[in-house]
Amino acid sequence: MSNADTVREYLLDLQRRIVAECARIDGGKFVKDKWAKGRDETLQGDGITMIREDGQVFERAGCGFSHVVGPALPASATQHRPELAGSGFEALGVSLVFHPRNPYAPTVHMNVRMIVATPDNAEPVAWFGGGMDLTPYYGYEQDAIHFHSVCKNAVEPFGADKYPRFKAWCDEYFYLKHRDEQRGVGGIFFDDFAESGFMNGFALMSSVGDAFIDAYMPILKIRMDTPYGDRERDFQLYRRGRYVEFNLVWDRGTHFGLQSGGRAESILLSMPPLASWAYQRQTRPGSPEDDLYKKFLVRKDWV
């Protein structure tokens, strides 16, 4: 098996495992949509979209696998290897965003990916990226601590520097500059990882992928049945508007994907099922909504 085949197998299995666990918790099936090729002819490839909409637990949960081959690596895909921009490439990944119905249950995002550049006159170069981050509507310290602890344990075997670096990278990346707000309580994020060769990178990526269920599901389970009313629902919809703003304005993958002819419906799996906007919405000092901004949507060491 080629390296890409090995990674493909792993990713397809990861997607199956995550979706099976979610379907079990939700009590309903995900819809499976296999697709081939992007919107235009420059990207070739295939993918599997698994999505649950209007479920008991998940109001919208999308988990996509994709594997594309393109003629020219975009410069934005490899900030640290400008010499590879424009070379042929292969990209494989699993990406998910889950929007639970209950406002006390946080939204979560996870992504793991490998990119292989195949320059004409040199050996292929592979690197890995990934991460996960948590976006609560109502903050719980214990949830943030749990999520970060699992993230830390997943990457620590690869070096003591990894968690602090990837945690800081996550805070940096999932930041809404126009609001001066973090997207959520963070987690880990890394890109361009090629330390110690393919096997080490693949092991790191797999460790992050494998950790997802442990990182998120226990939080979901303790929050998903919390009683709530219009107040919490309204705040959740409003905060989901920020999720939309981040993904469409700042997320390089989303923005670049949409502008360059990627498959819109797959890229926009991350969108919430429903989101609202209101002019200068204020929170009452000392309220749980105010706590979210002051205690959770800030850069903070959780573990």
Place this chain on the structure above:
Amino acid sequence: MSNADTVREYLLDLQRRIVAECARIDGGKFVKDKWAKGRDETLQGDGITMIREDGQVFERAGCGFSHVVGPALPASATQHRPELAGSGFEALGVSLVFHPRNPYAPTVHMNVRMIVATPDNAEPVAWFGGGMDLTPYYGYEQDAIHFHSVCKNAVEPFGADKYPRFKAWCDEYFYLKHRDEQRGVGGIFFDDFAESGFMNGFALMSSVGDAFIDAYMPILKIRMDTPYGDRERDFQLYRRGRYVEFNLVWDRGTHFGLQSGGRAESILLSMPPLASWAYQRQTRPGSPEDDLYKKFLVRKDWV
């Protein structure tokens, strides 16, 4: 009075007139929010935001006036005058987006603006821009024809070439490339207008601003009381998701404004109060929803 003072007076009066007419139709008052300065220190200026949220007729209607002075004109602001990028500038405008509650009433956008570049070693250069476009959820030929006719009449006195050029420009600009879809039925759009000097440009801009009430209000009035149910409401929310996608991904003003430290809440006046996303939502052939895509969200000569 300086040219900028003259334009400022006009714009403030235009905002007052439009808001008064909307408040009359809605039966409720707009909230007035005066602000000064942008989010960071690079842009100085002031503005007045007028907004009606959760009204009888308007679910969210924002109309903003702004007047800013900056040290360095962004290249994106003057595509046809690259030599002025980086020079000092002054920008004044009124911008509005109205989202009615009734799904049979279309969303509308209008913007008129003047930009003056003040290079260190040369005379100031002023140009005008603006336009308006209509985004129905349920299409009516007579509405599209009426809207375009008013647009045409507003710009025709400035040359027979104006309406065809500005109409085509609007179709080009309000296009969601990632969906291969027009945002709506179009209207007119122009930028970098400086033909025949200040007075001519100001007259064109005013003619467009003055035409707005005639272009939109008659359509709103005949649609705003149409009975509707969940089906129409669901489709409206879904289509509003496209409005969000356009504004955050493709609209140069919004995207640039948010990335460069503009006032987020003013820039995002255009966001709908509530919007939804669903995976590969289909429409039944021959249904009014299907008609919208096939007969209205396409480039077409309406007059």
